[in-house]
Amino acid sequence: DIYEQTDALQQRLNSWRERWRGLRRWFVSEDHLQAQSELLRAKARAAIPQLLAAVAALNERRSGRSDRSADFRVLARWFADTESDADAHRLWRVAFALNPARHLSLQVPAEDVPASTPWADAPVVVVHPRLRERGEIAPRGPAPHVKDRAAARAMLASQIAEERAQVEAARLMLATGNATRLSELGRLDVHAFRLFLALLGEALAAQTTPAQTVTRQTADGLLHIRLEPLSADSHAAIETELGVFAGRDHLVTITPAPEVQ
Template identity: 45%
Template sequence: MTDSSIEAGQADVEAVAVPGSYGPFAYLSTPNAPLYRRIMRALMAEKERFTVHVRPEQVHAALDADGEEPVEERAVSEALERLAQPGWGNVLAFPDSSRVTALEDFYRRRMLFQMSRQGEAAERALAQYDAALGSRGALQSVALEDIAVLLTNLRGTVVAHAAGETVDTALAHQTLRSLRERFVELAENAVAFMGSMQRTIDLHDADVEAFLAYKEELIAYLERFIHDLLTRGASIAELLVSIPDEGVWFLASTAAEREAIDAAPGEAETARVRVRDNWLRQWSGLTDWFVSTPDRESESKLLRARARAAIPALLAVVRALHEKAGGRTDRTKDFLTLARWFAALPTDADRHRLWRSAFALTPVRHLSVTAATEDAWSSAELGNTTPWADAPSLQVSPQLRRSGSYERRGKSVRVTDRTEAKRMLIEQARQETEQTAAARRRILTEGPQPLSAFGELEPMAFRLFLGLLGDALAAMGPQADTAQVHTSDGELTVTLTRIPGAGTMVITTPDGELSGPDHLVDIASAVDVPEPDGALGEAPEVYA
């Protein structure tokens, strides 16, 4: 750190230290901003270790240990003093008289520095800003489990209070705070992850090779979270509904009473009301996130639908990347490759030959050259710049000169009329589209219902239903009680649940009967299946 840079920093202080501005952020626009940023991080680290005052040599030692560019101790002292100036106010400076042993030491400048409140607030805001930019977010299944456990504990507290029992208000308050922290973390991370997922789908900031390498893990990750959100989200919604309004009011009042204890004198009642209303609003937000109403869908259900829709979108991206990798290159790449070939050739003669080969700008090719002419050209060893008048003459066949063509003309072949074949293919595609749509509509359920409720199925619907049932049973296995699978195109979701002590169900088809243990099945569609209207549409693919 040179004297000139220090003087530049002093000039910056005088330029940006405007009354009424956000002084603690002013150092970010100075040439020495990286040094000031490192010093503020070092001061924050000392504060987190409960160090009240620090000396310049302590800050200098911390900067030497951070692995970045070395800084002189004098430059650190100068920077600390500038951060303590009234225009910025990031740190507070105090005379250091603890090590004074002689009278002349009083006239020597020794300072202790402490991070100010506004400087700490600015540093925490910058740290949060850096963390938000570097965070990609995550879908936290563990947070769902923690929220369910915390809600169970709070419900037990509410039940005990309603029964007249003495409850631990400190434990209830701490549980409520933990619930808020886990929910905020879950919601913010989910928003960040889905935003990064959309950018990955759009291929705005995705590396193609990395995307293709981890697509399988990404899809499995989404499917696992969708399953956890479906199962644990339902239990969380039940817990929230089971806590009455009186219990919610008790929890909010308990938290407000404990937090109002630390309020300043004369502000306890105001703080109590404000904190209680804040807790009630946060509880309402938590309820809206998990519980759906007839007027609106819950945020968890919308998140589940968005995550489910991301799976076919990811598969479409993979398909597009494979098609791009396996397809022909465009004309721009052809010309760039040809330009590299021209640049790599050693002589102009080689470039002329490449030109003729690439663009076929040779003498009229429909005039066939006789063997005698080709022999004459070979023996003459003509160069690329030989005029046509000096080259051997071109011998034209008498037949070509007489008739203008080498071909023997005859009756032209009649064009085959394929109108009937095209009409038949269009009709077949329309019928297949209608049959597939009808089969899907037939097996869709409005919520869980037993397999025995399907009754009789036509062959097309039965084949689709049997494939989905087989995938769900395979995913469930012999130990699990429920399973959820999706079709490869992401349009159908099947949730299968084992019924303890269930009887035997029978599904009838024109080809026979299917019997087995009864289960609860929920077949839902992620997209609307159109009703048949006779219009031709593209036949969708059916995946089991």
């Protein structure tokens, strides 16, 4: 039929026109539509600097040049090699410049004001107009004496040492290496109870079901804990200075992690 042949020819012609239009759009822009080849060329040009920067960064790392992550790793090794806490504190101050500021001279009241004091309740500090206008002021007379905080630092060091000793005593009390029921732990002081809660929380976080037995190493790598749930109707109550901690009974084994030589 002549009409069917005409329709078939028209469809074939339209198909070839669409193909030609698609091919033409790859290379020729139309109105507000940019050609696909131009878009591809722009993307390729934009990717070249990024690729060169990535290659340069890889070459710098291979050549041994220092970067921030490498600097922090070296600093971590320095901290690990310090022989005492005092050396570690000195290294911290040198590395991060944590020194008291002595370059700002203001007429500060003589009385000590706690850091938690609201600014509205704190005593007034007089600011010289020249400092407010120019940002600098030449101090008159000798420089103010640096306040001796040796006693406060000694008291803080004593408190830290006492807390560390209490935590270590709690660790020695709990990390016996023997399997113990929670109901048989007895009364725990505040430090032992806080350590126990931290260990219990890490072990319970690894459970997928309440009846699963888990073995977990603490985040600091010092202890291993194995927690085995007992029957669902079991009950354990631990008396502490903060109250009574109760729940399902478990068999817990806490052991110190082996030291890495």
